[in-house]
Amino acid sequence: MFRIDRQKIRQWCIRKKWWLTAAVIVLTAYYFCLPRQLFTSPTSFVLEDAGGDLLNASIASDGQWRFPYNEHVPEKFRQCIITYEDKRFYYHWGIDPVAVARAVKQNLQGRRVVSGGSTLTMQVIRLSRNQPRNIWQKLVEGVLATRLEFGASKKKIIALYASNAPFGGNVVGLEAASWRYYGRKADQLSWGEMAALAVLPNSPALVHPGRNRQTLMTKRNQLLDKLYQRKTIDSITCQLAKLEPLPAQPLPLPQDAPHLLDRFHADYLQQHEEGPTRIKSTIDGALQRNVSAITERYHHTYKANGINNAAVLVLDVETGNALAYVGNIYHPSDPEMESHVDVVQARRSPGSTLKPILYAAMLNDGLLLPDMLVPDIPTQIAGYSPQNFDLGYDGAVPASRALARSLNIPSVRMLQQYRYERFHILLQKMGITTLNKPADHYGLSLILGGGETTLWEMCGMYASMARTLIHLDQYNGRYDMDDIHPPNYQLNISRPSKYGLSKEGLLNAGAIWQTFETMTEVMRPGEELLWQQFSSSQRIAWKTGTSFGFRDGWAIGVTPGYVVGVWVGNADGEGRPGLIGVSTAAPILFDVFRQLRTGSWFTPPYAHLRKIEVCRKSGYRASELCEERDSIFVPPAGIRAGICPFHQLIHLDRTGQWRVTENCESPQFMQHKSWFVLPPSQEYYYRSKNYYAALPPYKPECLTSLGQDKAPIELIYPRPNARIFVPLEIDGKPGQTIFTATHRNPAAKIFWHLDNTFIGATSEFHQMALHPPAGKHTITLVDENGERTGLEFEIIDKERN
Numbered sequence: 001m002f003r004i005d006r007q008k009i010r011q012w013c014i015r016k017k018w019w020l021t022a023a024v025i026v027l028t029a030y031y032f033c034l035p036r037q038l039f040t041s042p043t044s045f046v047l048e049d050a051g052g053d054l055l056n057a058s059i060a061s062d063g064q065w066r067f068p069y070n071e072h073v074p075e076k077f078r079q080c081i082i083t084y085e086d087k088r089f090y091y092h093w094g095i096d097p098v099a100v101a102r103a104v105k106q107n108l109q110g111r112r113v114v115s116g117g118s119t120l121t122m123q124v125i126r127l128s129r130n131q132p133r134n135i136w137q138k139l140v141e142g143v144l145a146t147r148l149e150f151g152a153s154k155k156k157i158i159a160l161y162a163s164n165a166p167f168g169g170n171v172v173g174l175e176a177a178s179w180r181y182y183g184r185k186a187d188q189l190s191w192g193e194m195a196a197l198a199v200l201p202n203s204p205a206l207v208h209p210g211r212n213r214q215t216l217m218t219k220r221n222q223l224l225d226k227l228y229q230r231k232t233i234d235s236i237t238c239q240l241a242k243l244e245p246l247p248a249q250p251l252p253l254p255q256d257a258p259h260l261l262d263r264f265h266a267d268y269l270q271q272h273e274e275g276p277t278r279i280k281s282t283i284d285g286a287l288q289r290n291v292s293a294i295t296e297r298y299h300h301t302y303k304a305n306g307i308n309n310a311a312v313l314v315l316d317v318e319t320g321n322a323l324a325y326v327g328n329i330y331h332p333s334d335p336e337m338e339s340h341v342d343v344v345q346a347r348r349s350p351g352s353t354l355k356p357i358l359y360a361a362m363l364n365d366g367l368l369l370p371d372m373l374v375p376d377i378p379t380q381i382a383g384y385s386p387q388n389f390d391l392g393y394d395g396a397v398p399a400s401r402a403l404a405r406s407l408n409i410p411s412v413r414m415l416q417q418y419r420y421e422r423f424h425i426l427l428q429k430m431g432i433t434t435l436n437k438p439a440d441h442y443g444l445s446l447i448l449g450g451g452e453t454t455l456w457e458m459c460g461m462y463a464s465m466a467r468t469l470i471h472l473d474q475y476n477g478r479y480d481m482d483d484i485h486p487p488n489y490q491l492n493i494s495r496p497s498k499y500g501l502s503k504e505g506l507l508n509a510g511a512i513w514q515t516f517e518t519m520t521e522v523m524r525p526g527e528e529l530l531w532q533q534f535s536s537s538q539r540i541a542w543k544t545g546t547s548f549g550f551r552d553g554w555a556i557g558v559t560p561g562y563v564v565g566v567w568v569g570n571a572d573g574e575g576r577p578g579l580i581g582v583s584t585a586a587p588i589l590f591d592v593f594r595q596l597r598t599g600s601w602f603t604p605p606y607a608h609l610r611k612i613e614v615c616r617k618s619g620y621r622a623s624e625l626c627e628e629r630d631s632i633f634v635p636p637a638g639i640r641a642g643i644c645p646f647h648q649l650i651h652l653d654r655t656g657q658w659r660v661t662e663n664c665e666s667p668q669f670m671q672h673k674s675w676f677v678l679p680p681s682q683e684y685y686y687r688s689k690n691y692y693a694a695l696p697p698y699k700p701e702c703l704t705s706l707g708q709d710k711a712p713i714e715l716i717y718p719r720p721n722a723r724i725f726v727p728l729e730i731d732g733k734p735g736q737t738i739f740t741a742t743h744r745n746p747a748a749k750i751f752w753h754l755d756n757t758f759i760g761a762t763s764e765f766h767q768m769a770l771h772p773p774a775g776k777h778t779i780t781l782v783d784e785n786g787e788r789t790g791l792e793f794e795i796i797d798k799e800r801n
Contacts, residue, residue, distance in 0.1 A: 034147045038128040039164050043068045044176070045268070046278040047261045049285035050491055054179060056261040057253050059170075065180060065253075066172040068278040069163045071156065074186045077174055078158055079232050080198035084223050086120040090154060094121040094145030121145040123201075124160045165201035169250065179254075181247035191233055192241030196220045216246055256288050257281075259327025259342040260489060280491045282321035287314065287595060291324040294591045298584075299329045302568065307579055308336070309571045311343035312592060313459050315487050315563040317466045322489045323562070324592075328571065341571040344456050347434050348552045348567065349449040351545025351581060352406045353458060354427070356515050358447055359403050360465070361426055362418055363511035366637030370514050371398040371619035373646070374410040377681045378717045378740065384444055386412040389546070395686030396678055398619050400518045406544065408448055415447045423447070429506055430461045431486055449547045455554075459565035460487045462558050465512050469602050470560050472509055477607045479505035509605040510635035516541035516558060516602060538593055539601045544581030551575040555585035561599045564592050609633040617676050620644035625674040650675045650695065657696060664702035680714035684742035695744060712744035713781055713789050720791040726771065734771050737795075741766040741781055753780040753790075 042061040046068060049055050060066045082089045088096050096119050118126065118138075122145040129144075131137045148157065167177035177197050178186040189197070199219040200206060206216040221242050228238040264279055295310050302310070314324035327342035362368035376394040379386060386408045393409070402410040415423060423446065424439035434453045435442065442450045464484040471483055481499035484506060519541035538559060545554035553568040568584040570576065578584070611633055615626035621639075622629045625647035634641075652671040653660045660670060677695060678686055686692055717740045718724060726735045741750055741762075749763045755777055760768060774797035780790035 034144055034151060035128075038124070038148075038160065039069070041066060041164075041172075043277045045261060045265050047257060047264055047283075048278070048280045049256075049283045049288065050281065051285060052280060053285050054185060054254050055257040055281065055283060055285060055288065056255060057176075057179070058261060058265065064170045064172050065176040067163065067175040068276045069159065070175060070278075071159045073155075073158050073162045073174070074189070074194070076189065076191060076194040077162060077186065077198060079227065080191075080195050080223060081120065081158070081161070083226050083230060083232070084198050085123070085202065089120055089158075092119060092149075094119060094147075094149040095142045119145060120161050121148055121157050124148065124157055124164070127161075127164050127166075161201075166204045167197060167200045168204040168206070171250070180250045183251045190241065190244060191224065191227070191237055192220070192244030193247075195223045195227070195241065196244075196246055199223055213246060220246070255330060256285065256292065257283060257325055257327075258330055258332075259344065260322075260325040262340075262342060263325075263327075263345065263489070281489050282316075282319075282323065282491050283325060283489070284323045288324045288326070290595050291592055292326050292330075294588060294595075295326050296329060298568075298588050298591075302584060305578055306574070306576050307568060307570060307584065309338065309341070309343060309569060310585075310588065311455055311567045312588060313344050313455050313487075313565045314592060314596070315459050315463045315565075317463050317470065317559075317561055317563060320460065320463055320467070320485055320487050321491075322487050325489060338571040343567055343569075343571060345454055346571070347452040347454055348569070349547035350451070350453050350458060351449040351547045351552060351554050352408070352411070352447075353543050353545035353554050353556055354447055354449075355403055355406065355411050356519055356543050357427065357430070357461070358411065358415055358418060358423060359399065359518065360507050360511045360515040361423065362399075362414060363514055363635050364508045364637060365418070366635070366640040367417060368399055368414070369614060369619055369621070369634055369638055369641050370400050370518065370632065371614070372641070373397065373618050373620070374399050374402055375413055375682055376402065376407055376410050377685060378719075379409050379413060380717070380719045380722050381412070381416060381444060384412075386444075386448065393685040394689055395682040395684060400521065403515075403518050403543075404521045406522075411447045412444050415444050420444055420446050426506070427461075429484070431464060431484060432457050432461060449545065449552075455565045455567050456487060458554075458556060459563045460485070462556055462565075463487065463563040465507065466516075466558050466560060466563065466602075468505055468507070469509055469512055469516075469605065472605050472608075473603070475501055477605075478503060479509075481505070508608055508635045508637070510608040510610075510633070513602055513605055513609075514633075514635070519543055519558070538598050540590075540593060542586070542589065544586055546579070546581045549575040550577060550579040553579050553581040553584040555581050555589040557589050557593060559593075559596075559599065560602055562593070562596050564589055564596075566592070604633070606633070608635065610636050610639055612639055615644040615647065618644045618646045620646075623647060625649055627674055646676055646678060647674050648677050649673070650677075652696060653699060658699035658702075659696050660699050660702050664699060680712060680742050680744050681716045683744065684716065694746075697745060712748070713750065713783050713787050714742055715779065715781065715789060715791055716740040716742055718779075718791070718793045720793075722793045723796055724793060725796045736769040736771045739768045739770055739779065743783060745783075748783050751782045753782070754778075756780070 043066050044060045045058045046054065047056040057067065086096065088098065122141045125141045125144045125148060162174040164173060166172055171177050171180050174186050174197065178184065178189055182189060182193055196216065206212045206219065224238050224241050227233045228235060260281065260283065268277065291312050291314060295312050299310055309328050311328055312324060312326040313322065315321065316323055325344060327344045328339050329337060331337040331339045373396040376397045378393065388408050389406065397407060397410060399410070420443055421439040424435060424442065427435055432453050434457065435451045467483045468479060471480060478501040480501055482495065482497050485495060520539055522542055540557045540559055542555060542557035546552065551569055551573055555566045557564045566585040566588045569579060611631055613622045613629045613631055614620060615622045616628040616630050621641050621643050623644045626644050650673055651660055652658065652673060653665055654669045654671065656671055675695060683692065687694070724737055726737055743750060743766065746764065749761055750766050751761045752759050752768050754770065754772060762768060772795050774795050776792060776794045778790060778792050780788060782788040
């Protein structure tokens, strides 16, 4: 009977367990012998346009032109490199026994290293390790190559090789080589050009422009012959490829968007990422080059006046994507131009470009109607005295015209009514992050550029407003707060939804539409003045801005498809005469819009508008005294706007020449008429620029009843409780303050009193030059009929100031 030897079985199991453990250890080591990331060398920052074409690239931190890994390898290069380096690439597992045997034989016969027998996979391993070339390292490369073959596809191995092979000098990778030697992407290279590049990794020094040219040509032509023999190319293609010239001096890479590349680099470092240093941007490459050319053309003109810099940003309204990003003119060789500064991201005074936002906000709240008269008279508010650009006054001006003409005084008075604290909050909600100081820091000067913002955020804000309008139908008349977002320059970036749909928006769609309609009436520069006469002309809602001291010229334009923003000035903040938005930035704006596709205008959002009757003369809601009326669409809050305060019912005698009262004229003989009457200070300036029928004078015997009428006399400057600082003249003597008044009767005489002391009389032009001492004073004015007005003011001396 067969007996089992338990002792032998135990020994056999022990031996097998040892071998099993050893096998597990070896397999584990083999599995983990390959690093998770083969190549860790720094790569160039690469910026591509939306179509994948190169816009810009920067050299890697180690001084090499090394583009990030690209899984796409052109078929021509794949055929060339396999034919030249590893013709059995698709049939081995990292080591080619036939190639190894051939290499051993050649090396023994030649008594030197003639061939290494390396496969493409082994070369990828060698490039990743950068170790000395010897037999031991060759064995290690072979082991790692088999491991790479098990873990990666042949396609990826080819891509790793193409991305990291040396191509001579400081050029690494096929992409960088294609741009450096031929000035275009690898997909566009011919067979001759690709064959020349394919032989370089084996002998990178062959690309030297001064030597080895014949050797490089010989190797290239031999490769082309092999491609022909393998029937990869035909004989004609082979012959023509051999006639192609070899690469010469390395070419500079495209510099189409240098400032956007810097922006990408800065964002990458700020986010502390270790991801790819290549992005596909939203930029339209052709538009980018056209806009750069336009900017450069105007720069040649402006620099004669010492205006050295300009920036242009074009956004797609629907997505907020940047289609063109010209951060500045680009003259890196001229340090005086400071072209390294990205003005699209620089904080600058926006001038008057915020005025449309205030206009829309007041329409939204019913504080304003589109053509409502707003005061345009000398104004002083808590020591702040805004001035219009032309230093003149209109007395009263429709709000729409005030916006179209960019009048400062009406805007400041409107902001005072709206309150600058509310406006500050609104701007922050609309995406302006640079106004990060308390509202009191800016005050009323905020509407005239008293804060700082960027072209990036300004264009983003206008794009958000336009996006709100064009999405109304899509959202069935509702608002999506996610439509208010900053611009974007990276393609395929998803924006998570935070808010959802709502019945209310930050700004009512009707208010936005009315604002854009008003902005189309801004007079265009140069030949654009007659734009409305041409049916093919685009409708553009646009606004210019000029900062204090002529340091910044702005122009921003909006259509349903695009937002274009332009800044012109000096990066160092130097002001220049003539640096005005309408004459410097606006011409660039309209030239850029000519490069864009035209489309339909914004559809009126009738569901967000109400039809009301307004007084044609005042723009207020019509009262029963308004004889001339218009019907207009306004935002819903507009139905709560004020009733016209300027039409009054006056009583005339039977001749219609004199005003009368019931104390001096029997009511049966009176004529009752509606009359348009402005306050005296507004009337004084209004009648100089507009037709204005002054109130008829009172009948002499009725003068005793004037107490019921508004005072016909008014002080224009100073305003009540004004604090006035009077500087010294050049000769050191105290300066004078010009006090100005107006009277409804142009022929009236006014008697002036300072602190109850008579100082003089004026007629027709009521101005008085005074130099009161420091301290508080009272000024009193009396006309021939005993009508009077007065106010208190304070003179501040230099020491107290």
